[in-house]
Amino acid sequence: MNTTQQHLTTRGQIIALRQEGLTVRAIADRLAVSTSTVKRWIRRYAETVAIRNNPFSNTVAVREALHLDVCAQTVRSRLHEASIQHRVLAIKERLTEQHRTGRLQFAQQYVGEDLEFWSRVVFTDEKTFASTNHSKIHLWRPNRTR
Template identity: 30%
Template structure:
Protein backbone atom coordinates (compact mmCIF):
# COMPACT_ATOMS: atom_id res chain seq x y z
CA UNK A 1 0.00 0.00 0.00
CA UNK A 2 1.64 3.34 -0.98
CA UNK A 3 2.43 5.61 1.94
CA UNK A 4 3.73 8.72 0.13
CA UNK A 5 1.23 11.40 -0.80
CA UNK A 6 1.56 14.35 -3.11
CA UNK A 7 0.89 17.84 -1.80
CA UNK A 8 -2.41 17.85 -3.68
CA UNK A 9 -3.47 14.62 -1.95
CA UNK A 10 -2.43 16.00 1.44
CA UNK A 11 -4.42 19.19 0.81
CA UNK A 12 -7.45 17.11 -0.17
CA UNK A 13 -7.02 15.00 3.00
CA UNK A 14 -6.87 18.09 5.24
CA UNK A 15 -9.97 19.51 3.55
CA UNK A 16 -11.92 16.27 4.13
CA UNK A 17 -10.78 16.06 7.76
CA UNK A 18 -11.98 19.62 8.32
CA UNK A 19 -15.34 18.46 6.95
CA UNK A 20 -15.35 16.00 9.89
CA UNK A 21 -14.52 12.98 7.78
CA UNK A 22 -12.79 10.28 9.84
CA UNK A 23 -9.14 9.24 9.46
CA UNK A 24 -10.25 5.81 8.30
CA UNK A 25 -12.49 7.18 5.58
CA UNK A 26 -9.83 9.55 4.21
CA UNK A 27 -7.19 6.83 4.35
CA UNK A 28 -9.42 4.43 2.45
CA UNK A 29 -10.12 7.06 -0.23
CA UNK A 30 -6.36 7.61 -0.77
CA UNK A 31 -5.44 3.94 -0.36
CA UNK A 32 -2.96 4.62 2.45
CA UNK A 33 -2.73 3.61 6.08
CA UNK A 34 -4.62 5.40 8.80
CA UNK A 35 -1.33 6.39 10.47
CA UNK A 36 -0.23 8.15 7.29
CA UNK A 37 -3.26 10.45 7.40
CA UNK A 38 -2.79 10.89 11.15
CA UNK A 39 0.74 12.34 10.66
CA UNK A 40 -0.46 14.56 7.81
CA UNK A 41 -3.13 15.96 10.13
CA UNK A 42 -0.68 16.33 13.04
CA UNK A 43 1.90 18.19 10.94
CA UNK A 44 -0.77 20.55 9.68
CA UNK A 45 -2.14 21.26 13.15
CA UNK A 46 1.28 21.79 14.79
CA UNK A 47 3.34 23.35 12.01
CA UNK A 48 0.80 24.53 9.42
CA UNK A 49 2.77 22.73 6.71
CA UNK A 50 2.16 19.81 4.40
CA UNK A 51 5.81 18.99 3.60
CA UNK A 52 8.19 17.33 5.98
CA UNK A 53 10.95 19.71 7.15
CA UNK A 54 14.24 19.23 5.38
CA UNK A 55 16.79 17.26 7.36
CA UNK A 56 19.54 19.41 8.77
CA UNK A 57 23.07 18.13 8.09
CA UNK A 58 25.56 17.64 10.86
CA UNK A 59 27.42 20.86 11.57
CA UNK A 60 31.12 21.16 10.73
CA UNK A 61 33.10 19.76 13.63
CA UNK A 62 36.10 22.06 13.13
CA UNK A 63 36.54 25.73 12.40
CA UNK A 64 38.91 27.36 9.93
CA UNK A 65 41.68 27.90 12.49
CA UNK A 66 41.59 24.26 13.56
CA UNK A 67 41.69 23.10 9.92
CA UNK A 68 44.64 25.40 9.23
CA UNK A 69 46.51 24.15 12.29
CA UNK A 70 46.13 20.55 11.11
CA UNK A 71 47.27 21.33 7.57
CA UNK A 72 50.19 23.47 8.76
CA UNK A 73 51.43 20.69 11.04
CA UNK A 74 51.53 18.27 8.11
CA UNK A 75 53.23 20.85 5.89
CA UNK A 76 55.95 21.19 8.51
CA UNK A 77 56.07 17.42 9.17
CA UNK A 78 55.12 15.72 5.87
CA UNK A 79 56.22 12.26 7.05
CA UNK A 80 53.89 12.38 10.08
CA UNK A 81 50.76 10.24 10.06
CA UNK A 82 47.26 11.70 10.16
CA UNK A 83 46.90 10.16 13.63
CA UNK A 84 49.97 12.07 14.87
CA UNK A 85 48.91 15.30 13.16
CA UNK A 86 45.45 15.11 14.68
CA UNK A 87 46.92 14.66 18.16
CA UNK A 88 49.57 17.37 17.88
CA UNK A 89 47.29 19.94 16.23
CA UNK A 90 44.49 19.23 18.75
CA UNK A 91 42.08 18.66 15.87
CA UNK A 92 38.55 18.10 17.26
CA UNK A 93 37.26 15.90 14.45
CA UNK A 94 37.69 12.19 13.89
CA UNK A 95 40.63 10.64 12.07
CA UNK A 96 38.51 10.29 8.95
CA UNK A 97 37.58 13.97 9.06
CA UNK A 98 41.24 14.92 9.57
CA UNK A 99 42.23 12.88 6.51
CA UNK A 100 39.46 14.54 4.52
CA UNK A 101 40.64 18.03 5.55
CA UNK A 102 44.19 17.21 4.46
CA UNK A 103 42.97 15.90 1.11
CA UNK A 104 40.83 19.01 0.59
CA UNK A 105 43.92 21.17 1.17
CA UNK A 106 45.74 19.40 -1.68
CA UNK A 107 47.86 17.09 0.51
CA UNK A 108 47.56 13.42 -0.38
CA UNK A 109 49.26 10.49 1.32
CA UNK A 110 51.82 8.87 -1.04
CA UNK A 111 54.58 6.31 -0.75
CA UNK A 112 57.78 8.31 -0.25
CA UNK A 113 60.39 8.30 -3.00
CA UNK A 114 64.07 7.70 -2.26
CA UNK A 115 66.84 9.59 -4.00
CA UNK A 116 70.31 10.96 -3.46
CA UNK A 117 70.30 14.74 -3.45
CA UNK A 118 72.64 16.50 -5.85
CA UNK A 119 75.35 18.77 -4.52
CA UNK A 120 76.33 22.00 -6.26
CA UNK A 121 79.27 20.13 -7.80
CA UNK A 122 76.96 17.37 -9.12
CA UNK A 123 74.68 19.94 -10.71
CA UNK A 124 77.62 21.80 -12.25
CA UNK A 125 79.02 18.61 -13.78
CA UNK A 126 75.64 17.61 -15.22
CA UNK A 127 75.10 20.98 -16.85
CA UNK A 128 78.67 20.87 -18.15
CA UNK A 129 78.05 17.42 -19.62
CA UNK A 130 74.78 18.53 -21.24
CA UNK A 131 76.38 21.56 -22.83
CA UNK A 132 79.34 19.52 -24.09
CA UNK A 133 77.22 16.88 -25.82
CA UNK A 134 74.33 19.10 -26.87
CA UNK A 135 75.56 19.22 -30.46
CA UNK A 136 75.55 15.43 -30.93
CA UNK A 137 72.67 14.00 -32.88
CA UNK A 138 70.62 10.84 -32.79
CA UNK A 139 73.26 8.75 -34.56
CA UNK A 140 75.75 9.42 -31.75
CA UNK A 141 73.32 8.69 -28.90
CA UNK A 142 72.16 5.43 -30.51
CA UNK A 143 75.63 4.03 -29.72
CA UNK A 144 75.97 5.35 -26.16
CA UNK A 145 75.94 2.94 -23.22
CA UNK A 146 74.97 4.35 -19.81
CA UNK A 147 75.63 2.57 -16.51
CA UNK A 148 75.07 3.12 -12.81
CA UNK A 149 74.95 1.40 -9.43
CA UNK A 150 71.90 0.92 -7.22
CA UNK A 151 71.38 -0.36 -3.68
CA UNK A 152 68.10 -2.16 -2.98
CA UNK A 153 67.12 -2.36 0.70
CA UNK A 154 64.33 -3.81 2.79
CA UNK A 155 62.90 -1.66 5.58
CA UNK A 156 61.92 -2.88 9.05
CA UNK A 157 58.85 -0.64 9.18
CA UNK A 158 57.77 -1.11 5.57
CA UNK A 159 57.70 1.64 3.01
CA UNK A 160 57.31 5.08 4.55
CA UNK A 161 54.58 7.40 3.35
CA UNK A 162 54.45 11.16 3.04
CA UNK A 163 51.80 13.85 2.70
CA UNK A 164 52.58 16.04 -0.29
CA UNK A 165 50.88 17.93 -3.15
CA UNK A 166 50.72 16.42 -6.62
CA UNK A 167 53.79 16.58 -8.88
CA UNK A 168 56.24 17.01 -5.97
CA UNK A 169 57.42 13.39 -5.70
CA UNK A 170 61.15 14.18 -5.95
CA UNK A 171 61.28 17.49 -4.09
CA UNK A 172 63.71 17.33 -1.19
CA UNK A 173 61.07 17.92 1.51
CA UNK A 174 59.17 14.81 0.46
CA UNK A 175 61.92 12.29 -0.33
CA UNK A 176 64.10 9.95 1.72
CA UNK A 177 67.86 9.86 1.32
CA UNK A 178 68.64 6.73 3.34
CA UNK A 179 67.08 3.86 5.23
CA UNK A 180 68.07 1.31 7.81
CA UNK A 181 67.16 -1.97 6.15
CA UNK A 182 67.16 -5.60 7.14
CA UNK A 183 69.33 -6.37 4.15
CA UNK A 184 70.70 -4.62 1.07
CA UNK A 185 71.76 -5.73 -2.39
CA UNK A 186 74.15 -3.68 -4.54
CA UNK A 187 73.89 -4.03 -8.29
CA UNK A 188 75.58 -2.52 -11.33
CA UNK A 189 73.85 -2.36 -14.73
CA UNK A 190 73.99 -0.69 -18.10
CA UNK A 191 71.34 0.49 -20.52
CA UNK A 192 71.23 1.83 -24.08
CA UNK A 193 68.73 2.82 -26.74
CA UNK A 194 68.23 -0.91 -27.33
CA UNK A 195 66.97 -1.45 -23.77
CA UNK A 196 68.47 -2.77 -20.52
CA UNK A 197 71.72 -4.69 -20.67
CA UNK A 198 73.63 -6.74 -18.09
CA UNK A 199 72.64 -6.47 -14.42
CA UNK A 200 75.47 -7.55 -12.10
CA UNK A 201 75.30 -8.04 -8.33
CA UNK A 202 78.18 -6.38 -6.45
CA UNK A 203 79.58 -8.28 -3.48
CA UNK A 204 80.51 -5.81 -0.77
CA UNK A 205 81.50 -2.20 -1.33
CA UNK A 206 82.26 -0.89 -4.81
CA UNK A 207 85.99 -0.11 -4.78
CA UNK A 208 88.18 1.07 -7.65
CA UNK A 209 89.60 -2.46 -8.12
CA UNK A 210 86.09 -3.92 -8.13
CA UNK A 211 84.88 -1.33 -10.63
CA UNK A 212 87.74 -2.03 -13.06
CA UNK A 213 86.97 -5.74 -12.78
CA UNK A 214 83.33 -5.03 -13.69
CA UNK A 215 84.38 -2.98 -16.71
CA UNK A 216 86.76 -5.68 -17.96
CA UNK A 217 84.75 -8.82 -17.22
CA UNK A 218 81.11 -7.70 -17.22
CA UNK A 219 80.67 -4.50 -19.18
CA UNK A 220 82.91 -5.16 -22.19
CA UNK A 221 81.75 -8.75 -22.95
CA UNK A 222 78.05 -7.91 -22.58
CA UNK A 223 78.16 -4.56 -24.40
CA UNK A 224 80.14 -5.87 -27.39
CA UNK A 225 77.44 -8.48 -27.96
CA UNK A 226 75.04 -5.60 -28.67
CA UNK A 227 77.54 -3.14 -30.16
CA UNK A 228 80.19 -5.28 -31.89
CA UNK A 229 81.63 -2.45 -33.97
CA UNK A 230 81.55 0.78 -32.00
CA UNK A 231 80.04 2.25 -28.84
CA UNK A 232 80.58 5.09 -26.37
CA UNK A 233 80.58 4.22 -22.67
CA UNK A 234 79.40 7.00 -20.37
CA UNK A 235 79.41 7.03 -16.58
CA UNK A 236 79.71 9.96 -14.18
CA UNK A 237 81.62 8.57 -11.21
CA UNK A 238 82.10 10.31 -7.90
CA UNK A 239 85.44 12.19 -7.67
CA UNK A 240 87.06 9.82 -5.14
CA UNK A 241 86.38 6.75 -7.32
CA UNK A 242 87.64 8.56 -10.42
CA UNK A 243 90.93 9.34 -8.65
CA UNK A 244 91.29 5.75 -7.47
CA UNK A 245 90.60 4.30 -10.92
CA UNK A 246 93.09 6.67 -12.56
CA UNK A 247 95.79 5.72 -10.05
CA UNK A 248 95.27 2.02 -10.77
CA UNK A 249 95.39 2.67 -14.51
CA UNK A 250 98.46 4.95 -14.13
CA UNK A 251 96.57 7.88 -15.63
CA UNK A 252 97.24 11.54 -14.72
CA UNK A 253 94.72 12.88 -12.14
Protein backbone atom coordinates (compact mmCIF):
# COMPACT_ATOMS: atom_id res chain seq x y z
CA MET A 1 0.00 0.00 0.00
CA ASN A 2 1.47 3.39 -0.96
CA THR A 3 1.48 6.48 1.24
CA THR A 4 -1.63 8.00 -0.35
CA GLN A 5 -3.61 4.81 0.17
CA GLN A 6 -2.41 4.65 3.80
CA HIS A 7 -3.56 8.23 4.39
CA LEU A 8 -6.98 7.52 2.86
CA THR A 9 -7.31 4.39 4.98
CA THR A 10 -6.39 6.32 8.12
CA ARG A 11 -8.91 9.05 7.31
CA GLY A 12 -11.64 6.47 6.81
CA GLN A 13 -10.74 4.77 10.09
CA ILE A 14 -10.85 8.11 11.92
CA ILE A 15 -14.38 8.81 10.67
CA ALA A 16 -15.57 5.24 11.33
CA LEU A 17 -14.21 5.25 14.88
CA ARG A 18 -15.73 8.67 15.56
CA GLN A 19 -19.12 7.42 14.34
CA GLU A 20 -18.76 4.50 16.76
CA GLY A 21 -18.55 7.08 19.54
CA LEU A 22 -14.83 7.08 20.37
CA THR A 23 -13.23 10.25 21.66
CA VAL A 24 -10.60 12.15 19.72
CA ARG A 25 -7.93 11.02 22.21
CA ALA A 26 -8.99 7.35 21.95
CA ILE A 27 -8.91 7.49 18.13
CA ALA A 28 -5.49 9.14 18.15
CA ASP A 29 -4.11 6.49 20.52
CA ARG A 30 -5.61 3.59 18.57
CA LEU A 31 -4.32 4.80 15.18
CA ALA A 32 -1.03 6.26 16.48
CA VAL A 33 -1.69 9.73 15.06
CA SER A 34 -1.86 13.13 16.72
CA THR A 35 -5.10 14.52 18.14
CA SER A 36 -4.79 17.49 15.77
CA THR A 37 -4.84 15.06 12.81
CA VAL A 38 -7.97 13.38 14.17
CA LYS A 39 -9.69 16.74 14.76
CA ARG A 40 -8.73 17.95 11.27
CA TRP A 41 -10.28 14.96 9.49
CA ILE A 42 -13.39 14.98 11.64
CA ARG A 43 -13.87 18.69 10.86
CA ARG A 44 -13.32 18.19 7.13
CA TYR A 45 -15.77 15.30 7.08
CA ALA A 46 -18.36 17.42 8.92
CA GLU A 47 -17.95 20.23 6.36
CA THR A 48 -18.50 17.84 3.48
CA VAL A 49 -21.54 16.22 5.09
CA ALA A 50 -23.05 19.62 5.90
CA ILE A 51 -22.88 20.73 2.26
CA ARG A 52 -24.16 17.40 0.96
CA ASN A 53 -27.15 17.62 3.35
CA ASN A 54 -27.88 21.19 2.33
CA PRO A 55 -26.39 21.87 -1.13
CA PHE A 56 -28.08 25.27 -1.39
CA SER A 57 -26.14 26.57 1.62
CA ASN A 58 -23.08 28.76 1.37
CA THR A 59 -19.70 28.31 3.01
CA VAL A 60 -20.31 31.02 5.60
CA ALA A 61 -23.51 29.30 6.73
CA VAL A 62 -21.68 25.96 6.94
CA ARG A 63 -18.90 27.51 8.98
CA GLU A 64 -21.39 29.06 11.39
CA ALA A 65 -23.58 25.95 11.66
CA LEU A 66 -20.58 23.80 12.54
CA HIS A 67 -19.03 26.47 14.81
CA LEU A 68 -15.76 26.28 12.88
CA ASP A 69 -12.93 28.63 13.69
CA VAL A 70 -11.85 28.93 10.04
CA CYS A 71 -12.54 31.36 7.23
CA ALA A 72 -15.09 30.66 4.50
CA GLN A 73 -12.27 30.15 1.99
CA THR A 74 -10.97 27.23 4.08
CA VAL A 75 -14.40 25.59 3.97
CA ARG A 76 -14.47 26.18 0.20
CA SER A 77 -11.01 24.61 -0.17
CA ARG A 78 -12.03 21.52 1.79
CA LEU A 79 -15.13 21.09 -0.34
CA HIS A 80 -13.03 21.33 -3.50
CA GLU A 81 -10.68 18.68 -2.07
CA ALA A 82 -13.73 16.44 -1.67
CA SER A 83 -14.61 17.12 -5.35
CA ILE A 84 -17.64 19.20 -4.41
CA GLN A 85 -17.90 22.31 -6.57
CA HIS A 86 -20.03 25.45 -6.51
CA ARG A 87 -22.48 25.60 -9.40
CA VAL A 88 -25.35 27.66 -10.70
CA LEU A 89 -28.40 25.52 -11.41
CA ALA A 90 -28.63 24.21 -14.95
CA ILE A 91 -30.48 26.20 -17.58
CA LYS A 92 -33.99 25.02 -18.32
CA GLU A 93 -34.49 22.36 -20.96
CA ARG A 94 -35.10 23.41 -24.53
CA LEU A 95 -38.55 22.97 -26.04
CA THR A 96 -39.18 19.53 -27.49
CA GLU A 97 -41.41 18.60 -30.39
CA GLN A 98 -44.02 17.53 -27.82
CA HIS A 99 -44.00 21.05 -26.32
CA ARG A 100 -44.39 22.63 -29.75
CA THR A 101 -47.24 20.31 -30.69
CA GLY A 102 -49.06 20.94 -27.40
CA ARG A 103 -48.74 24.69 -27.76
CA LEU A 104 -49.97 24.59 -31.35
CA GLN A 105 -53.01 22.50 -30.37
CA PHE A 106 -53.80 24.90 -27.52
CA ALA A 107 -53.49 27.93 -29.82
CA GLN A 108 -55.72 26.34 -32.46
CA GLN A 109 -58.33 25.50 -29.81
CA TYR A 110 -58.47 29.14 -28.61
CA VAL A 111 -57.74 30.91 -31.92
CA GLY A 112 -60.78 33.20 -31.61
CA GLU A 113 -59.92 34.59 -28.17
CA ASP A 114 -59.04 38.27 -27.72
CA LEU A 115 -55.73 39.81 -26.58
CA GLU A 116 -56.84 39.99 -22.94
CA PHE A 117 -57.18 36.18 -22.89
CA TRP A 118 -53.76 35.67 -24.48
CA SER A 119 -52.09 38.16 -22.12
CA ARG A 120 -52.96 35.81 -19.24
CA VAL A 121 -51.58 32.65 -20.90
CA VAL A 122 -48.25 31.40 -19.59
CA PHE A 123 -46.84 28.02 -20.45
CA THR A 124 -45.26 26.46 -17.35
CA ASP A 125 -42.01 25.59 -19.14
CA GLU A 126 -41.70 29.18 -20.32
CA LYS A 127 -41.42 31.00 -17.01
CA THR A 128 -39.77 30.36 -13.64
CA PHE A 129 -41.79 31.54 -10.68
CA ALA A 130 -40.31 32.43 -7.30
CA SER A 131 -41.95 34.07 -4.32
CA THR A 132 -38.74 35.47 -2.84
CA ASN A 133 -35.22 35.63 -4.27
CA HIS A 134 -35.28 36.33 -8.01
CA SER A 135 -31.58 35.78 -8.64
CA LYS A 136 -29.75 32.69 -9.85
CA ILE A 137 -29.86 29.69 -7.54
CA HIS A 138 -26.46 28.50 -6.36
CA LEU A 139 -25.58 25.10 -4.95
CA TRP A 140 -22.73 22.76 -4.12
CA ARG A 141 -22.54 19.31 -5.69
CA PRO A 142 -19.99 16.66 -6.67
CA ASN A 143 -18.41 16.92 -10.10
CA ARG A 144 -20.29 15.38 -13.03
CA THR A 145 -23.62 15.15 -11.18
CA ARG A 146 -26.95 16.87 -11.62
